[in-house]
Amino acid sequence: MTVKDILAAIQSPDSTSEDFAALPLPESYRAITVHKDETEMFAGLETRDKDPRKSIHLDEVPLPELGPGEALVAVMASSVNYNSVWTSIFEPLSTFGFLERYGRTNELAKRHDLPYHIIGSDLAGVVLRTGPGVNAWRPGDEVVAHCLSVELESSDGHNDTMLDPEQRIWGFETNFGGLAEIALVKSNQLMPKPDHLSWEEAAAPGLVNSTAYRQLVSRNGAGMKQGDNVLIWGASGGLGSYATQFALAGGANPICVVSSDQKADICRSMGAEAIIDRSAEGYKFWKDENTQDPKEWKRFGKRIRELTGGEDIDIVFEHPGRETFGASVFVTRKGGTITTCASTSGYMHEYDNRYLWMSLKRIIGSHFANYREAWEANRLIAKGKIHPTLSKVYSLQDTGQAAFDVHRNLHQGKVGVLCMAPEEGLGVRDQDKRAQHIDAINRFRNI
Ligand SMILES: C/C=C/C(=O)SCCNC(=O)CCNC(=O)[C@H](O)C(C)(C)COP(=O)(O)OP(=O)(O)OC[C@H]1O[C@@H](n2cnc3c(N)ncnc32)[C@H](O)[C@@H]1OP(=O)(O)O
Ligand SMILES: NC(=O)C1=CN([C@@H]2O[C@H](COP(=O)(O)OP(=O)(O)OC[C@H]3O[C@@H](n4cnc5c(N)ncnc54)[C@H](OP(=O)(O)O)[C@@H]3O)[C@@H](O)[C@H]2O)C=CC1
Structure with missing residues (x-):
């Protein structure tokens, strides 16, 4: 039995759940990997010069054993x-290191x-x-998977599963991720695939x-x-393109920061x-590696006030980190919130704490989402209230190039990868719903 037979079953309109259950599984499949014996390959290089095309491999790997509460999924995209x-x-x-630590648990x-x-x-x-x-x-169920892997043996995670001490991100802190022809997930990662989207569109959000x-x-x-002024860094990027849609759909007022006309x-x-085009307007929040420039924070805040009719920011959607965090804290209004989930430009942040405590601002750390939040977010996609922001699609073997594009900020929105799907556009089950939203679905395509 090969991956080709699985694909044939997926593409046949007559396949039943029983047919899928009866399909023998292949012994191996193709997957995107990094190799343990190459972890030092970029030693001494600047972050920017570390090239994912050199470390990312396409390998034939053995199928993992399926455990209780888990599912093996044929990955179309x-x-x-x-x-x-x-x-x-x-x-x-x-x-x-994450895989070793996980491996020691049971x-x-x-x-x-x-080693891969x-x-x-x-x-x-x-x-x-x-x-x-x-x-x-x-x-036979058509699904998408969210990436929260939890054990829930401790009481800590039972109000909010993100607080489980054994919380991991699937395909980052666990093995057998989604850039492959077959993936291993916990069954509570599964959610229904939005039926008006193709495989690659459904996999993007x-x-x-x-x-x-x-x-x-x-x-x-x-x-x-409703009515909140939301400052969104990287507003057309991966996170930002969804934050912008949530702000608009929720009646808030997004102030979008980007770096080009396009x-x-x-x-x-x-x-x-x-x-705000941060490149065209030339903000330089750091005078040198160790010194920020509060005058630039003020110039940025003034620009925000021009755009909002004199109002300041209720919520900053932060993720660039070190480069922007001082400015983000400064431009937030009294009592406002800076919510951060990342530090792309550096994780040792520096900000003027007087502006935080004197103006009663709050910084909230946020990481992925619990199952319920992921489900609610997927439901909005399925209902056509929020749309995928897929721009370019690569084949599995070109994943290294796709990752290079994202690393160098050459991409828009989300970059897709076809895994088992032989071409784009397959898997749409509700053409009428699709037709209603087609312009929004295609908004980021091929730009
Ligand atoms: C969904 C998508 C998400 C993203 O894209 S996020 C972006 C990508 N992700 C990242 O960049 C994050 C990568 N992860 C990390 O950098 C590390 O993962 C962390 C810095 C988050 C954590 O590092 P660690 O080494 O796992 O943990 P420690 O806390 O630095 O070290 C563990 C040792 O420190 C002890 N410890 C922890 N808290 C305390 C405390 N409060 N007081 C005293 N000791 C403490 C522990 O017990 C343990 O000790 P012992 O090494 O001996 O086992
Ligand atoms: N904790 C979590 O759960 C999650 C964390 N992340 C992390 O969030 C970060 C962003 O992810 P994602 O949105 O998918 O990535 P993208 O690269 O798709 O988008 C990020 C955007 O941020 C902007 N940006 C990048 N660097 C800077 C900078 N120095 N100053 C200002 N703006 C900048 C760019 O937009 P422009 O050039 O137009 O300004 C870029 O397009 C990553 O570090 C990622 O690991 C992502 C998802 C989940």
Whole structure:
């Protein structure tokens, strides 16, 4: 049995759940990996010069054993997330440490501790097999997977699963990720595939959409409300393109920061009006490596006031980190919120704390989303209220180039990867719903 036979079953309109359950599984499959014996390959290089095309491999790997509460999924498409860029450049640390640590927790988790790491934290595909104890999903179900892996043996995670001490990001802190022909997930990662989208469109939002939902909308994050002024860094990027849509759909007022005319146009086409081109306006928040320039924070704040009719920011949607964080804290209004989920430009932040405490501002740390938040975010995609922001699509073998594009900020929105899907555009089940939203679905395509 080969991956080709699985694809044939997926493409046949007559295949039943029983047919999928009866399909023998292949012994091996193709997957995107990084190799443990290469973790030092970029030693001494600047972050920018570490090239994912050199560290990312396409390998034939053995099928992992299926455990209780798990599912094996035939992956039709996946997407590139920045966490795969971090894995591929071995920053801020090698992800093999995560796999070793996970492997030490129990017998079954040992499967993850391998000399190769199959990466990827998004997928759209078809369930092939479920392990003992799985009732909610069956072979043949068309699904997407969110990337929260939890054990929930401790009480800590039972109000909010992101607080589980054994919380991991699938395909980053676990093995057998989504940039592959077959993936291994916990069955509680599965959610219905939005039926009006193709495989690659359905695979694009998952990680960033769920993260933006928790960070901006959920009460666990900033709890955005109507009328809020929301400053969104990288507003046409992976996270930002969903944060912008949430702000607009929720009656808030996004102030979108981007770095080119083209990206400003994309934000406009989503419906945003207040846009700041950080390149054209030349903000330089740091005078040198160690000294910030509060005059530049003020110039930035003045520009925001011009765009809002004199108002300051209620919520900052932060992720660039060191380069922008001082400015983000400064421009937030009294009592406002800075919500952060990353530090792309550096994790040692510096800000003037007087502006935080004297103006009663809050900084909220946010990370991915719990199952409920991921489900709610996916439901909005399925209802056509929020749309994928897929721009370019690569083949599995060109994943290294796709990750390079994201690392160098050459991309727009989300970059997709075809895994088993032989071409783009397959997997759409509701053409009428699709037709209603087709312009929004295609907004980021091929730009
Ligand atoms: C969904 C997508 C998301 C993204 O894209 S996010 C972006 C990508 N992700 C990242 O860049 C994050 C990568 N992860 C990391 O950098 C590291 O993962 C962390 C810095 C988050 C954590 O580092 P660690 O080494 O795992 O943990 P420690 O806390 O630095 O070290 C563990 C040792 O420190 C002890 N410790 C922890 N807290 C305390 C405390 N409060 N007081 C005293 N000791 C403490 C522990 O017990 C343990 O000790 P012992 O090494 O001996 O086992
Ligand atoms: N904790 C979590 O759960 C998650 C964390 N992340 C992390 O968030 C970060 C962003 O991810 P994602 O949105 O997918 O990545 P993208 O690269 O798709 O988008 C980020 C955007 O941020 C802007 N940006 C980058 N660097 C700077 C800078 N120095 N100053 C100002 N703006 C900057 C760029 O937009 P422009 O050039 O137009 O300004 C860029 O397009 C990554 O570090 C990722 O690992 C992502 C998802 C989940």
